[in-house]
Amino acid sequence: MKERIELVIIEALEAMGVVSPEVALERPADSLHGDYSTNAALVYGKKISVSPREFAGKLVEKILETSSGDIEKIEVAGAGFINFFLSDSALEQATYKVRDFVKTGEMVNIEFISTNPTGELHIGHGRSAFFGDTLARVLALAGANVTREFYINDSRESNQIRELGKTALGTGEQYKTPELEEKMRALDFSGNSEEEAGAKLASAIQASNRKFIEEGLGVHFDVWYSEDKELRASGANDKILELLKEKNLTYEKDGAVWLKTTEYGDDEDRVVVRSDGTMTYFVADIAYHQNKFDRGFQTVIDVWGADHHGHVKRMQAVGKMLGWPKSLRPADQPIVFIAQLVSLSDGGVSKKMSKRAGNVVSLRDLVEEFGIDIVRWFFNEKALSTQMTFDMALAREQSEKNPVYYAQYAHARLVSIVEKVRGVKEGRTNKFADVVQIPSARALASKITEFPEVVMHVAREYAVQALTSYATMLAISANAFYRDVRIINDDGVNTAALALAIRAKETLAETLALLGIHSPDRM
């Protein structure tokens, strides 16, 4: 529906002589301003020095010449806004429309979480996990061909695996936690080198993290990509290094090999081969991204923690060096999202999360305490760039009364009506047009038609937090409808109202499903 109205405006502007106009159609905050609104007259009136209101008047005339039955009323308001009121038939059509998102088939790779196999996931990983998971669901719904990928930093050459090995053999202390010691007891490291012991222990940690991610978080990955196997052992690292050398992008200094990233926008050159002959992780990262593009992905999305944001510049430099394809966002290739860190507070007293201070809260504990639905909602209602504070006291206090339950409750109420209706005879008011005479019913229908727009907005802007806002608004509309419209009354069932309730229920459930949150039938 939105696209159809946009097209009408664009055609009208072209008829008025505007060359390739761009129209922004908004959803007004207030239903008094219609179903859609545009500021096109303010934008284009200015360009030809005509007052916005005058321009708007002419534009409306043009639109009326071609407009079909979609629009009931158009009015010019305020500084020159043009407000569109949908006809009942257009609203009905949009409300019950099958969600026919265009299958673009765009090949998208989204890599997220990718926690090191040296310990369990902490709450900071939750951001990457739930953002990535929901974004992947939305992109897929919006028509992309999405591959979800987890990168396992298990290279035997890495320092972390060696350190882990030392701990396993009793010659080091790093990464040591009670959970790790328990895992160590179940394994036999006799005769192992540091590398072997580290790899063995890392593999056990990875297996338990994977189980938690899949079962505890409900996050699915298509590809679990092993750095050690796919990049180190396969020789991909050596190959990419050779390529960089051939292209004369490296030089030697102090016994190490450096990559000339400065020439491509980085702050300084980076070491790729250490003076002891081993490769840095940076090489693997380059080889890994090259591999993603080699596999045919057009858009490559990385979700990294804020502690890795220093790597963005160097990866972008490499992208320029190797001519990686442009992603959807022109300036960034590949697309890197930085998940800001999560800080903790308990009753307003903020705490810095620190392994040393021993107050790192594991994601497992959080999910166990609050349940996956609440945790997912709390994490995804905030933009990724927000330095979110997870207030434990507040979360506990709100665990009985919070926006998740509000949305779920609205769903359960609607389900309850649908169940009650069985066996009740049909009543009198059974036309959509009659039902939407009631303002809250019309507002609910209008809110339902917004669903595809919200999905496309999230898909284009990666604004996952818009989903929780939408779910809340939809639930508010549903509750207002519930208050104003009796579906079962003395006459029998108002079938048009029932149909609207069912549509609202479906849309709410679909929105929550994108967030990975359950829609209970009963609460």
Add this chain to the structure above:
RNA sequence: GCCCUUGUAGUUCAAUGGAUAGAACAGUUCCGUCCUAAGGAAUAGAUGUAAGUUCGAUUCUUACCAAGGGCACCA
């Protein structure tokens, strides 16, 4: 010191180059024969500071102030 991110109601978060800056929780006042009161109605409350660009800035620019993160031949 340099680089990145962020400053919005009491709190946790939204939003947009434009029409009255939205929710939730907390506060105040109401609603109980009524399809689930985990609900509803009303009320109060916010764009860090100072400039600039603009017809219009909370949004863009700059400076300052504040918070977080990064500045390894660790990952």
